[in-house]
Amino acid sequence: MRIHTVSNHGFSFIELVLVIVMIVTLSAVAVPRYANASARYHIEAAAYRVRNDLIRARDLAIQTSASCVIDFGTDGIGYTVSPQSKRITEGLAYKVSISDAPYNARISLTNLGGDRRLLFNGFGRPDASGSIEVSVGSMKRTINISIDGAITIQ
Secondary structure (H helix, E strand, O other), X not given: OOOOOOOOOOOOHHHHHHHXXXXXXXXXXXXXXXXXXXXXXXXXXXXXXXXXXXXXXXXXXXXXXXXXXXXXXXXOOEEEEEEOOOOOOXXXXXXXXXXXXXXXXXXXXXXXXXEOEEEEOOOOOEOOOEEEEEEEOOEEEEEEEOOOOOXXXX
């Protein structure tokens, strides 16, 4: 005579519900942290891009012994870097849009001595000290330009 034994190799309903509850709980913690980390990445990348372009414009003005203008415009989505050298201008002017990927940021405030343009003379000195504020959502970073040409991020 044979004896049949019943073996349960599956999961019970309670075990499945517990696993789902744990996954939902972990997701509730992880998703906001990911969004915050992503916004921090975007704001830092945008601030460093603006700072590096300001440094490049300053250095280009020194190298060419001619002015270089950065125009931030009024739309808050980007800026244009334009060397003013009559000898070397071809291919050196460029436009940057920080509202596009990978930055997804905006220029929320430009305080450059009353206008939205910054001019570095042939010695690398800006025409005014000031600040540029870059924002992603509620996060903001400020790029400061001192009258001696130093450029820092706060």
